[in-house]
Amino acid sequence: xxxxxxxxxxxxxxxxxxxxxxxxxxxxxxxxxxxxxxxxxxxxxxxxxxxxxxxxxxxxxxxxxxxxxxxxxxxxxxxxxxxxxxxxxxxxxxxxxxxxxxxxxxxxxxxxxxxxxxxxxxxxxxxxxxxxxxxxxxxxxxxxxxxxxxxxxxxxxxxxxxxxxxxxxxxxxxxxxxxxxxxxxxxxxxxxxxxxxxxxxxxxxxxxxxxxxxxxxxxxxxxxxxxxxxxxxxxxxxxxxxxxxxxxxxxxxxxxxxxxxxxxxxxxxxxxxxxxxxxxxxxxxxxxxxxxxxxxxxxxxxxxxxxxxxxxxxxxxxxxxxxxxxxxxxxxxxxxxxxxxxxxxxxxxxxxxxxxxxxxxxxxxxxxxxxxxxxxxxxxxxxxxxxxxxxxxxxxxxxxxxxxxxxxxxxxxxxxxxxxxxxxxxxxxxxxxxxxxxxxxxxxxxxxxxxxxxxxxxxxxxxxxxxxxxxxxxxxxxxxxxxxxxxxxxxxxxxxxxxxxxxxxxxxxxxxxxxxxxxxxxxxxxxxxxxxxxxxxxxxxxxxxxxxxxxxxxxxxxxxxxxxxxxxxxxxxxxxxxxxxxxxxxxxxxxxxxxxxxxxxxxxxxxxxxxxxxxxxxxxxxxxxxxxxxxxxxxxxxxxxxxxxxxxxxxxxxxxxxxxxxxxxxxxxxxxxxxxxxxxxxxxxxxxxxxxxxxxxxxxxxxxxxxxxxxxxxxxxxxxxxxxxxxxxxxxxxxxxxxxxxxxxxxxxxxxxxxxxxxxxxxxxxxxxxxxxxxxxxxxxxxxxxxxxxxxxxxxxxxxxxxxxxxxxxxxxxxxxxxxxxxxxxxxxxxxxxxxxxxxxxxxxxxxxxxxxxxxxxxxxxxxxxxxxxxxxxxxxxxxxxxxxxxxxxxxx
Ligand code: PEP
Ligand code: MG
Numbered sequence: 095x096x097x098x099x100x101x102x103x104x105x106x107x108x109x110x111x112x113x114x115x116x117x118x119x120x121x122x123x124x125x126x127x128x129x130x131x132x133x134x135x136x137x138x139x140x141x142x143x144x145x146x147x148x149x150x151x152x153x154x155x156x157x158x159x160x161x162x163x164x165x166x167x168x169x170x171x172x173x174x175x176x177x178x179x180x181x182x183x184x185x186x187x188x189x190x191x192x193x194x195x196x197x198x199x200x201x202x203x204x205x206x207x208x209x210x211x212x213x214x215x216x217x218x219x220x221x222x223x224x225x226x227x228x229x230x231x232x233x234x235x236x237x238x239x240x241x242x243x244x245x246x247x248x249x250x251x252x253x254x255x256x257x258x259x260x261x262x263x264x265x266x267x268x269x270x271x272x273x274x275x276x277x278x279x280x281x282x283x284x285x286x287x288x289x290x291x292x293x294x295x296x297x298x299x300x301x302x303x304x305x306x307x308x309x310x311x312x313x314x315x316x317x318x319x320x321x322x323x324x325x326x327x328x329x330x331x332x333x334x335x336x337x338x339x340x341x342x343x344x345x346x347x348x349x350x351x352x353x354x355x356x357x358x359x360x361x362x363x364x365x366x367x368x369x370x371x372x373x374x375x376x377x378x379x380x381x382x383x384x385x386x387x388x389x390x391x392x393x394x395x396x397x398x399x400x401x402x403x404x405x406x407x408x409x410x411x412x413x414x415x416x417x418x419x420x421x422x423x424x425x426x427x428x429x430x431x432x433x434x435x436x437x438x439x440x441x442x443x444x445x446x447x448x449x450x451x452x453x454x455x456x457x458x459x460x461x462x463x464x465x466x467x468x469x470x471x472x473x474x475x476x477x478x479x480x481x482x483x484x485x486x487x488x489x490x491x492x493x494x495x496x497x498x499x500x501x502x503x504x505x506x507x508x509x510x511x512x513x514x515x516x517x518x519x520x521x522x523x524x525x526x527x528x529x530x531x532x533x534x535x536x537x538x539x540x541x542x543x544x545x546x547x548x549x550x551x552x553x554x555x556x557x558x559x560x561x562x563x564x565x566x567x568x569x570x571x572x573x574x575x576x577x578x579x580x581x582x583x584x585x586x587x588x589x590x591x592x593x594x595x596x597x598x599x600x601x602x603x604x605x606x607x608x609x610x611x612x613x614x615x616x617x618x619x620x621x622x623x624x625x626x627x628x629x630x631x632x633x634x635x636x637x638x639x640x641x642x643x644x645x646x647x648x649x650x651x652x653x654x655x656x657x658x659x660x661x662x663x664x665x666x667x668x669x670x671x672x673x674x675x676x677x678x679x680x681x682x683x684x685x686x687x688x689x690x691x692x693x694x695x696x697x698x699x700x701x702x703x704x705x706x707x708x709x710x711x712x713x714x715x716x717x718x719x720x721x722x723x724x725x726x727x728x729x730x731x732x733x734x735x736x737x738x739x740x741x742x743x744x745x746x747x748x749x750x751x752x753x754x755x756x757x758x759x760x761x762x763x764x765x766x767x768x769x770x771x772x773x774x775x776x777x778x779x780x781x782x783x784x785x786x787x788x789x790x791x792x793x794x795x796x797x798x799x800x801x802x803x804x805x806x807x808x809x810x811x812x813x814x815x816x817x818x819x820x821x822x823x824x825x826x827x828x829x830x831x832x833x834x835x836x837x838x839x840x841x842x843x844x845x846x847x848x849x850x851x852x853x854x855x856x857x858x859x860x861x862x863x864x865x866x867x868x869x870x871x872x873x874x875x876x877x878x879x880x881x882x883x884x885x886x887x888x889x890x891x892x893x894x895x896x897x898x899x900x901x902x903x904x905x906x907x908x909x910x911x912x913x914x915x916x917x918x919x920x921x922x923x924x925x926x927x928x929x930x931x932x933x934x935x936x937x938x939x940x941x942x943x944x945x946x947x948x949x950x951x952x953x954x955x956x957x958x959x960x961x962x963x964x965x966x967x968x969x970x971x972x973x974x975x976x977x978x979x980x981x982x983x984x985x986x987x
Contacts, residue, residue, distance in 0.1 A: 097160060098145065098149075098160075099143075099164070100142055100143055100145070100146045100160065100161050100164050101140050101141070101142055101143070101161070101164035101165055101167075101168050102115075102118075102119060102123070102127065102140060102141045102143065103138075103139075103140050103168050103171050104123075104126050104127040104130040104136065104138065104139060104140065104141070105130050105136055105137060105138025105139055105171075105172070105175050105339075105340070106130070106138055106175045107130060107131075107133050108130060108131060109126075109127035109128070109130040109131050110127065111123065111124055111127035111128075111141065112124065112127055112128050112131060113125055113127070113128035113427075115127070116196055117144065117196055117332075118143050118144060118145060118335075119141045119143060119144070119194070119335050120141065120144055120193075120194030120195050120196060120334060120335030120337070121194055121195070121196060121197065121198055121448050122192065122193075122194030122335070122337055122446055122448070123141030123194050123335045123337050125446065125447045125448055126139065126141070126337065126339070126445075126446070127141070128426075128447075129423075129444050129447055132422065132426060134419060134422075134444045135441070135442055135443050135444055136443065136444050136445075137176075137339050137340040137341070137342050137443055137445070138171065138172045138175035138176060138339070138340050139172060139189070139337060139338055139339030139340060140165070140168035140169075140171070140172070140337075140338055140339075141194070141335050141336070141337050141338075142161070142165070142307065142335060142336040142337075142338075143335055144195065144196065144332060144333040144334060144335045145333070146161065146333075146335075147311050147314060147333030147334050147335065147336075148331060148333045150311050151311075151315075151333075155308070155311075155312075157304070165303075165338075168338075169303075169338075172187065172189070172338075172339075172340050173187055175340070176340045178222075180210055180299055180300075180303075181210065181212075181215060181298075181299040181300070182215070182218060183214045183215060183217065183218050184218045184221060185218055185221075185222055186210055186211070186215035186218040186219060186222075186299075187210055187340060188208050188209060188210040188211060188215075188219070188232075188340070188341040189209050189210055189303070189338050189339060189340060189341055190205065190206065190207045190208075190209065190337075190338070190339050190341055191205070191206045191209055191303070191306035191307060191310055191336060191337070191338050192205045192206075192310070192336070192337045192339070193205065193310045193313060193314070193334045193335070193336060193337075194334060194335045194336070194337050195314070195328075195332055195333070195334040195335070196328075196332050197326065197328050197332075198448055198451070199319060199322050199323075199326075199328075200564065200567050200568065203310065203313040203314065203316070203319055203334060204243045204244075204309050204310050204312075204313040204316075205239075205243070205310075205378075206236075206239050206240050206243055206244065206306040206309070206310075207235065207236065207239060207341065207376065207377070207378070208232045208233070208235055208236035208239075208341060209236065209240065209299070209302050209303060209306055209341075210299045210302065210303075210341075211232060211233045211236045212296075212297040212298075212299060212302075213297060214297075215299070216229050216230065216232075216233045217229075219232065219233075223343075223346055225346060225347065226273035227271075227272060227273035227276065228343070228345060228346050228347070229273075230273050230276035230277045230280060231271070231276050231345070232343070232345075233276070233280055234276050234279050234280050234283060235376065237252075237280060237283045237284070237287070237295060238252045238283070240295075240302065240305070240306065241283070241287050241295065243306075243309050243313075244302075244305045244306055244308075244309040245287065245291060245295075245305075247286075247287055247290050247291070251286055251290065252283060252286075255279065255282050255283065255286060256279060259275070259278070259279055259282065263275065283295070303338070307336050307338070310334065310336045311334065311336060313334075314330075314333060314334045315330075318542045318543065318545065321545055321546060322542075322545060324900075325545070325549055325572075327905075327906075339445075342436045342438040342443045342445075343376070343436070343438050344372075344374070344375055344376055344377065344436040344437060344438065345374050345375050345376045345379075346374075346438060346439055347374060347439070348373060348374055349437070349439050349440045350373070350374055350436075350437055350438055350439060351371050351372060351373045351374070351375070351405065351409065351412075351436070351437040352371065352372060352375050352376060352377050352379070352434075352435070352436045352437070353369055353370055353371025353372065353387075353390065353405065353434070353435055353436075354369055354370060354371075354432070354433070354434050354435075355367060355368060355369025355370070355371075355390055355416075355420070355432075355433050355435070356368045356369060356430060356431070356432050356433075356450045356452075357420045357423060357424045357430050357431045357432075357433070357450070358430045358450075358456070358460055359456065360430070360432070360450050360451065360452045360453065360456055360570065361452075361453055361455075361456055361506060361507070361508065361509060361570070361610075362453075362455065362456055362459065362509075363430075363452065363453075363455060363456030363457070363458065363459025363460045363463070364459070365463055366391070366393060366394075367390060367391055367394075367417060367420055368390070368391075368394060369389075369390040369394075369433075370387035370388060370389060370390065370560050371387065371388055371390055371405045372385055372387055372388065373388075373408065377434065377436065377445070386402070386560070386579075387560045388400065388402040388403065388404060388405070389402070389404045389405075390404060390405045390406065390413070390416075391404055391405075391406050391413075392404050392406050392407060398505070409437065412437055412440070412442050415442050416435060416442060419433070419435075419442075419444060420433070423447055424469070425469070427447070427449070428464070428469050428470055428474075429449050429450075429460075429464075429470075429478075430449070430450045430452060430456075430460050431447045431448065431449065431450055432446075432447070432448050432449070432450035432451065433446060433447045434446040434447075451567060451570055452570065453486065453508060453509050453570050454479075454480075454483040454484060454485075454486035454487050455486070455487060455509055457478065457479055457480070457483065458479060458487065458629045458630060458633060459629055460478075461474075461475035461476075461478045461479055461633065462475060462629040462632050462633060472636040472639075472640075473636075473640060473980055475633060475636060476633065476636050476637050476640060476973065476976050476977065476980065477977055477980055479633065479973060481947040481950075481969075481970040481971075481973040481974040481977065482947060482970060484969050484970050484973060485966070485970065486509075486510060487624055487630060488624055488626075488661070488966055488969060491510070491511050491608075491610065491621060491622060491624060492511040492606070492608050492619050492620070492621055492622070493619070493620040493621055493622040494622075496619050496620035496621075497619075498606070498613070498615045498619050499615055499616040499617065500613050500614065500615050501594050501595055501597050501599075501614055501615065501616055502580050502582040502583065502594045502595060502614050503577075503580065503611075503612045503613055503614065504555070504556070504557075504577040504578055504579050504580025504581070504583075504612045504614065505560065505566070505577065505578045505579045505580075505612050506577065506608075506609055506610050506611055506612040507563075507565065507566035507569060507570070507576040507577060507578035507579075507609060507612075508554075508566060508569040508570040508574060508575055508576035508609045509575060509609045509610035510553070510574070510575035510609050510610070511575060511606065511607070511608050511609070511610075511619070511621060512532075512534060512552040512553030512574070512575040512606065512607055512609070513532065513534075513552065513553075513604060513605070513606040513617075513618040513619065514531070514532035514533045514534040514551070514552040514553060514604070514605070515531050515532065515533050515534070515601075515602050515603065515604055515605075516533070516534055516536050516592070516599055516600070516601050516602065516603050516604075516605055517533045517534070517535055517536070517547070517551070517601060518535075518536055518537070518585070518587050518590055518592075518601055519544075519547065519587075520535065520543070520544040520545070520546050520547020520548065521546075521547065522547075522601070523535045523546075523547035523548075523550055523551045524546060524547060524550055527550040527551075532552045533550070533551050533552060534551060534552060534553045534554070534555055534605055534607060535547050535548060535551040535553075535554050535555070536555045536556075536583070536585065536592055537554070537555075537556050537557075537565070537585070538556065538557045538558055538585050538587075539556050539557070539558040539559045539563060539564065539565065540554065540556060540559075540563075540564050540565040540568070541564060542564065545568065548565075548568055548569065548572065548574065549572060551574065552574070552575070553574060553575040553576065553577075553607045553609065554569050554574055554575070554576040554577075554578075555576070555577050555578075555580060555583075555605075555607050555614060556576075556577075556578045556579060556580065557579070557580055557581060557583040557584075557585055558579060558581070559578050559579050560578065560579055563578050563579065565578045566578045569609075574609075575607055575608070575609030576607075576609050577607045577608070577609055577612050577613070577614055580594075580612070580614055582594050582595060583614075594614070597616070599616070603616075604616075604617050604618050605617070606618055606619040626660065626661070626969075630969075633973075634662060634969060634972060634973070636976070637972050637973045637975070637976035638662070638972060638976070640976040640979050640980060641972065641975035641976040641978070641979050642954065642975070642979050643950070643953065643954050643958065643959070643960055643961055643971075643975040643978070643979075644664050644665070644938075644959060644960035644961075645662070645663060645664055645960065645961055645962075645963075645968055645971045645972050645975060646658075646663055646664055646665040646666055646667030646668075646722070646724075646938065646940075646960050646961070646962040647661070647663035647665075647666055647667065647962060647963065647964065647965045647968050648666070648667060648668040648669075648670070648940055648944075648962050648963060648964055648965075649663075649666050649668075649669065649714075649964075649965055650669045650670050650671070650673045650674060650710075650714075651673070652713050652714070652717055654964075654965050655713075655714055655717040655718060656717055657965040657966070658965040658968060659717065659718070659721075661965055661966070661968040661969050662968055662969060662972055663721075663965065663968045664721060664722075664960070665718065665721040665722035665723060665724070665960075666714065666718060666721070666722070666723045666724055666725075666962070667724050667873065667938050667939075667940045667944070667960060667961070667962020667963075668724055668726060668813075668873065668940035668962050669714065669723060669724065669725045669726060670726055670729065671707070671710075671725060671726060671727065671728055671729075671789060672728055672729055672730050672734075674706075674707065674710050675703075675728070675735065676735075680703065680706060681735070682745055682746060682749045683699050683702045683703055683749065684699075684703065684735055685735055685736070685737055685742075685746045685749075686699040686702075686746055686749045686750040687699030687700055687703065687785070688732050688735050688736070688764065689736075689746055689750065689757050689760045689761060689764075690750065690760075691756065691760065693782075693784060695750070696782060696784055696785070697784055699750070700784055700785065700788040701788075703788060704788050704791065704792055707788070707789060707792035707793075708791075708792040708795050708796045708799075709796075710792075710796075711725065711792055711793050711796035711797075711810075712796040712799055712800060714796075715796060715797060715800045715805065715808045715810075716800060716805060718808075719805070719806045720805075720806030720807060720808060722809070722811060723808065723810055723811065724811040724812075724813050724850075724871075724873065724938075724940075724962075725789075725793055725810055725811070725812055725813065726813040726814075726815055726852065727776070727779060727786050727789050727790070727812065727813070727814055727815065727826075728778055728779070728785055728786070728789060728815075729774060729775050729778075729815040729816065730774055731766055731769035731770065731772050731773055731774040732764050732773055732774075732778065733764060733765060733766045733769040733772065733773070734769065736761050736764060736765065737757070737761065740754075743757045743758055743761065770881070770887065770888075770889070774815075774816060775814075775815040775816020775817070775854070776814050776815060776816055776817050776822045776823070776826055777816065777822075779814070779825075779826050779829070780822060780825060780826070783826075783829055786826060786829060786830075787829060787833055790812060790829070790830050790833045790834070791833050791836075791837065793810050793812060794810070794833060794834055794837040794838075794845060794847070795837055795841075797809075797810055797845060797847070798837060798841045798843045798845065801843055802841075802843065807846075809846040809847055809848065810847045810848075811847070811848045811849075811850060811870075811871060812830055812847060812848070812849050812850070813850050813851065813852055813871075813873060814826050814827075814849070814850070814851045814852070815851075815852045815854065815875065816852065816854050816855065816875075816878065817851045817852065817853075817854075817855070817858055817865060818855045818857040818858050818861075819857070819861070820861065820864045820865050820867065820868060823849075823851050823865060823868045823869060824868050826849075827849045827868050830847075830849050831849075834847060848870040848871055849868070849869065849870055850869045850870050850871030850872060850873065850936075851865060851868075851869045851871075851872060851873075852872075852873050852874070852875040852878075852940070853865075853872050853873070853874050853875065853879065853920075853921075853924050854874075854875035854876075854877075854878035854879050854882065855878070855879070855882050856879070856882055856883050856920055858924070859879070859920035859921065859923055859924040860920075860923060860924075860927075861927075862923065862924035862925075862926075862927040862928040862931075863927035863928065863930055863931045864931075865928070866927070866928040866929075866931035866932040866935055867931055867932070869928070869932075869935070870932075870935075870936070871935065871936040871937065871938070872924065872925075872928055872935060872936075872937045872938070873937070873938045873939065873940045873962070874921055874924070874937070874938070874939040874940070874941060874958075875940060875941050876912060876917060876921075876939060876941030876942070876943045876944075876949075877909065877941040877942055878941075879917055879920060879921075879941065880908050880909055880912075880913060880917050880941070881909075883913075883916055883917045883920055884908060884913065884916065884917070886908070888909055891907075891909060895907055906948070909942065910942065910943075910946060911943065911946045911948050911949055912943045912946065912948070912949035912952055914948075914949075914952045918952055918956075921939075921952075921953075921956060922956050924937075925937055925956055925957060925958070936959050936960075937957075937958050937959055938958055938959055938960040938961065938962055939953055939958060939960075939961050939962065940962040940963075942963070942964075944961040944962045944963035944967075944971060945961070945963030945964060945967030945968075945970055945971050946974075947970065947971075947973075947974035947977070949961075950971055950974035950975055950978055951974065951977070951978040951981070953978075954975060954978035954979060954982060955978070955982060961975065
């Protein structure tokens with residue numbers, strides 16, 4: 095029988111694991127092992143693997159005897175390393191028990207510190223530390239943490255006893271508590287726990303250890319962790335590892351400290367050491383927002399207008415040791431790190447390193463700087479940026495010239511500007527957002543329980559907490575603007591009001607926060623467009639050199655077309671002509687055309703539309719300066735254009751010089767019960783060829799006009815929607831060729847153009863070989879193709895999609911990210927069959943999926959020529975296309 099190894103040791107300059115074993119050891123365990131091997135001062139410990147977590151859940155939460163033996167051996171190794179024994183009354187070993195999954199899930203799962211203390215070993219700790227106050231404080235913290243996390247005792251019960259004790263004994267702060275006070279509190283805790291649970295607090299240290307291990311594995315399935323995984327698309331079967339590690343204490347006196355730091359600024363990306371620390375404190379104190387953390391560096395202190403001394407000043411030697419660790423870790427990992435450290439009686443210990451979460455702006459700056467510093471290559475820089483995160487850089491920031499009423503300032507914890515109505519709870523945030531409001535979640539501080547509110551809020555504002563507080567870290571991860579630690583805010587949850595500098599802001603009032611400056615403003619403040627040069631331009635230029643796929647935009651208005659070009663689109667992949675029809679000034683003529691009783695009536699109305707369409711296309715061609723422009727002929731069901739109100743019917747009747755009764759009758763006639771599968775797409779061109787004829791004439795005449803005006807030559811790509819049968823395309827292509835010949839005949843200007851089709855129906859994909867005889871290009875309309883292949887209405891899927899996502903029937907919404915297995919196979923078939931008929935057939939995609947990074951990868955893999963997406967997603971698609979090219983070249987290597 096092969097025996098699985100469940101437990102991996104680390105510490106004392108060596109380790110059984112390494113950073114590459116993240117899937118097995120979790121991020122924390124793998125990096126503790128790596129730091130040990132690098133010779134950094136890591137307290138010894140061991141990791142129980144994520145594989146065991148899976149085994150644990152699959153086997154009724156039992157611990158096999160092999161695991162017990164492995165843990166015993168690993169514990170013995172820690173004891174040897176540290177020189178103390180677990181449960182020893184004189185020289186007791188204390189350990190921490192922490193979770194650590196593959197992906198970091200800040201604050202989501204449980205941790206127990208100071209484990210191994212009981213009524214006897216606490217006396218040993220007094221001996222060892224020579225500090226009774228510290229020992230009793232550690233023990234009461236342990237009872238509190240273990241009582242809550244492992245035994246399930248409500249933490250308020252501990253808080254109440256502590257507050258009551260302080261009140262009765264006139265102790266204002268925790269620091270006023272003496273050793274005797276803590277000892278008395280421990281007794282009170284013991285009594286309360288026994289009363290709550292009907293059994294005493296466990297004194298057996300091994301029972302404590304297994305209880306904590308079970309609690310950490312159990313926390314993988316707690317509601318907070320489940321929500322977090324859902325929000326971040328992390329699979330449940332990854333499991334968590336458990337790390338058991340010798341405790342080091344940052345709270346054993348003034349020569350002790352604890353801190354968290356980033357090797358570069360995680361908000362801006364600037365190459366400066368960036369972190370916070372506290373003298374004489376235990377790890378959680380820094381992040382919990384209980385004491386105001388101090389800055390690591392003098393520069394950090396000055397930049398944040400802090401009066402508290404920096405570590406650089408208070409502990410210069412240890413600071414420089416830590417700074418060396420910073421340099422070593424960055425060189426080794428070749429990326430910005432997020433580290434945790436503790437100083438115990440003048441000795442530095444490293445407790446964690448991991449890739450640091452950063453804002454999109456910081457990610458960009460760090461990647462570009464690291465190329466300049468020759469730490470990484472251009473290709474690596476391109477791979478480092480999450481394409482979806484570019485969204486944050488492409489959206490507007492506050493207009494520096496706009497009037498603003500700043501009421502206070504906090505820490506610039508996560509950049510971006512956001513305006514919204516004030517809400518004070520996560521639940522209120524969800525309710526208001528459901529009602530269509532934009533909200534800013536305002537809290538004294540946030541906790542993992544607020545995650546659902548943070549996810550829907552436009553921005554987050556807190557009164558307490560530093561740059562590494564829960565609010566700051568989570569907001570950065572989500573790409574939400576956040577101002578943290580705005581200490582002047584006086585929040586009254588009960589009264590639903592926040593008072594700041596004599597201004598009262600009530601729930602529902604509009605405010606604006608700027609996460610880049612930390613400013614909090616009254617009302618809504620105007621915004622401006624982002625700059626696309628600098629680091630952004632550099633990275634995009636690298637991506638453009640690497641990618642194979644071309645990127646176009648879906649655009650029909652001049653504004654869209656200009657935005658698309660600014661964002662680097664290489665043409666228009668889809669101009670939806672119907673959007674031009676919906677214009678308020680034109681809708682009446684369009685209705686007049688649709689509701690006409692015969693062709694003659696339609697032609698009269700179409701003649702009025704022609705010059706408008708021609709002008710639309712002229713403007714587009716002008717903006718696109720010779721880049722390819724794909725124009726799709728009218729697609730939506732006529733049903734969508736029908737008037738509904740009596741007044742609208744009367745208006746149409748007047749315009750068409752007919753009576754309203756006829757309009758009403760024709761309107762009823764055109765009404766469809768399933769319009770998406772009805773009279774739409776090329777079926778319109780088949781029934782009413784004069785509509786397509788007008789559109790095609792407008793396109794060709796605009797092209798001629800541009801060339802006559804000395805503009806860059808255009809070769810319009812005319813695209814026919816919703817083709818299912820070749821014959822449909824044959825008929826419409828004949829019409830297009832005929833009109834082209836007429837325009838050339840009249841103008842005397844030679845025209846080049848292409849006729850192609852959208853592939854939006856499964857039949858079209860399957861019969862692509864046939865259709866390609868008439869089509870010079872294909873463009874996948876994956877919105878309709880998803881709808882028709884899955885038989886799911888694209889307009890109504892929202893009613894049941896959440897259930898399908900929750901149950902894992904769909905991992906992603908198939909209208910947002912391509913169903914590569916099903917719809918993807920249709921794409922694959924169509925590409926192969928189309929190109930078998932017409933080698934080199936140009937194929938693109940213009941459904942929403944064209945801007946979704948995972949779908950772009952798929953399009954690259956099956957050999958499409960281009961993707962087309964909305965203008966704001968063009969940079970995302972450019973970067974995703976480059977990443978796709980890099981991943982396919984690495985597969986081939
Ligand atoms: C599509 O169906 O994917 C498409 C791009 O067309 P529309 O969204 O306009 O139906
Ligand atoms: Mg479509």
